[in-house]
Amino acid sequence: MKIKNLISVKVFIILILLQVLPQTAYSQISEIVSAVTFSESKEGQPLSVRVDLKQVSQINSVTMAYRNLSDSEFKLREMELIGSSATLVIPGDEILVPTLTYYVIIQQTTGEEVAYPEGYPSMAEPLQIMVTAVSQKDKEIVVLSPAPGELVPLEDMFISISFIKAPENVDVSKTKIELNGVDISKMALVAGDLIIFYANNFPGVAKEGAQNLNIEVFDKEGKSYHKIKSNFQAAQGDYYTSLSTKFKYLANVEAESRNENFGGAAIWYNNLTANANGSYGDWELRGYAYLTSEEDKKLQPQHRFSVGINNTWLRLRVGDTYPRFPDMIMDGKRVRGVSGALELGYFNINATFGEIARGLEGSIIETYPSISALGENIIKVDSAKYGNPYAKVNLGTYNREVFAVRPSFGSGENFQLGFTYLHAIDDKNSIELNTPKENIVAGTDLKLAFDNQNIIFKTQASVSLHNSNITEGTFTDEDLDSLFKSDDGSLSGDRDQFETLRDLLGNFMTVNQFIGPINPEKLSSLGAEAELQLSYFNNSVRASYIYRGNDYQSFGQDFVRNDVKGLNVSDRIRLFDNRVFLLFGYEKLEDNLQETKQMTTFFETMNSSISYFPRNNFPNLTLGYSTFKNYNDIDTLGEFSTDDITNRISAILSYNFIAEIRHNASFNVSTSTREDNSLINADAKYTSLSLSVNSFWNSDLASFLSLTYYKSEISTEPYNYTMLSLGGKYQMLDDKLELAVYLSPSFGDYKRQSFDFIGQYEAMKNLRLIMQIRFYTISGQSANSISGLTLRYDI
């Protein structure tokens, strides 16, 4: 093995994306999340997200909620939780200029959910990152070779940059090229509109391993015209050859021992992670296993493992999988089982089968000989076992299995018609202290695209049925006779109708008196949406309509917003070669579709923003203004009435500049005011301001500085804090040792002192040692610490 820390090319790309220009949100208070890190966020390009966690033993799952400025709803995706990090790659088609708004939902082992930033949605605002536009200049100046992430043999390595499509005012000869921080501009050959650098002509300039390429292009006046970054890998020829032949494989094993001490309670974690990737021709094999001392049969699964195989037409994954179907039915939920897809283009089929919840028994709080009515946590229990027939309990969780299948026709480029069926059922025998449930969802979806994707129409519709108690199973004929027998002994006509219904639906699910929805004629379990996108004359117009009945539910999707319908319209206008973006959006939604509430609430949102991406020596800038108005359809103020309006103004600046050395700076300011005219009178004001500067002193030393100021006043209750973070990273011993130190004190209503030390040492060519120590104190609480040691071995 000649390459350090080589994983797979895909994993390498994700890691590089996260390392090149990470946007990290450290400066939010949270007892669970220590940082959220994004890769460079460019429109249309996949965005990698990593959430670093504390107190992992208390976490069941982590879900990322995100939306573009013009989206009506947050998309929620479960993240892949391994060790103390949760990761997700957001598909490129979901990343749009100018901002991505997000928050994180952490489900704890207690069942409680907490958000990051803490307090969202009632006590905090979601966070934003800037999404920059893909420049026309990216098409004008092209790195022909090596391709991003490509593995090339060191002795044949060459870098080629094409200026064929560059305008006349670009001066090719002035181009500055840096390979791993070394200026190689004068070593490159200029052949017309092509620049070529042959590594073989300059021995020692390029070394094996990861290669960072920075290119800066200048115009004829010497002004910076464009900057390009790229990454690839180089390996010695014999190693490259071994990779290029037959079955290619790469693997690594990581062992971690970590101690977390919170509030005086210390917990040791011992984790083992193994990754293996292989390929044979078109076929790729990927496997991973994460085994942890936290695995406990009394908790949801903590171990993670999967093996997957795929090529251009088949994908199959066994173990912990995150299948995606139309998002109203199932979208990235963890399934322990089998997921796969056959993708032939004209016909495709996706399917998944497995467990989405492990059975965890509840506990008895109190038993009763009789009760007036069953409650949410007052249920019937086995009187022989518990002494009484009723009990108040801590509800358990049933072992829940899901099966979903989606045949579809068409490749999806211009046409695709799909049909989805999902069935989820609790295993009645897995626990005692709860009520087992069942759910089926059937849906269809369609995509049409015309005129080279300038016109796109997408729609999906689903209907759900659920049964809230399948303990007694489906009605038998005798049950029906008993149920519909009149006093005179005759059977009423409804019996035959119910029998027909039972015979029809009974093939799919349990049919008894607990089946829902109770009002299907009001479309209460219908979920539907349609969207039209038009892209003409530098405008991207999008209009969508959503409808979700109050009783629509899918056990495959925990986060669908129910009881809502309405329209969303937005227009994004691109000006001056994608340097200026204007966005206008309007949305009006309402609830109470089935008139199950006392009054209807309307939700009106208006978004507007202007972004400027000069791509030269000037900051990227986005200014945004949004208004959220919620109100009822009646004037009378009552206990349940809603009447509030929130105005939010935000500005985001980011600037990469050279002042003696290279700096990446960003500045965010956001202020919002909620005027609540309801009886609750929950007026609120939030202001947050953050500034960060990352400075790269040389190829070995980098420093980080950030300052956050947060001020809120909710129902006249003020809360203010200031947080300062500073740190640095230094590489030494021929890059074998990397030391990083971060210090983060905060002042005001949130007083915390935090110290982080991370040391990485490459003990042998394939063996890396990572040591992490985090120490922090919160005013009024005992000191907390995390210390861990990780060994990583690449095979």
Next chain:
Amino acid sequence: MKRKLTYISAVIISLLLITTITASNSEPDDTPVALVKKIVKDVTHRSGQEGAWEEAKTGIPLKNGEEVRTGYKSLALVLFTDGSGLIRVRENSILHIYGENVDQKLSKNTFIQKGKIGFDVQKQEDEEFKFTTPTAVASIRGTAGSIGVTDTTTIITCRRGLIGITTQTSSGDLPGGKTANINQKGDIVITETTASEQEQHNQTEQTETKTIKIRTREGILEIDYYPPLGQGN
């Protein structure tokens, strides 16, 4: 008759383009049209028909009118300098590269004298991307496929996208998943790509090599070779 005229027109236009490109070659334009991205075994190149064949090396630029020749069990990957596409030149093939850069648009017309090539071409905006063989002209717009040329036939397989084909007697479009057989008369027979043709096409997508190491008294002898169908990759 109409088809014949269309074909003759296409050939004349192609020849005019080649002539124009050749003529313009005399003007100072140093920008290469393509470069050799990867070489396996025996790959040579020459600048025009009068030049001598020289050994090609990785990264070597190819200017308008240059030719690339591959030997037995050899392979060359050729990348167009506008980033529009990649050509995999299989064994025993000769490829002529023509291109003209006008107003920042590179029009490509590649003549396959013999042998087999695979291609993966991005969507073209206003630029031309054509493959010419002794019996057909194939116009490409965002397509992946392969072209094989023998003394008597041209076989074009379209994996995805659409290829416009013009011959001396016929013209038509070849969609993804189909293969066109063109005889010397220019007759086009379009059929679903058979398993055998698919395998032939897949062969053009192979770009990796196998290595045999033989320990001899003089040391270790390494043989790097392009694997035959079904044994590698």
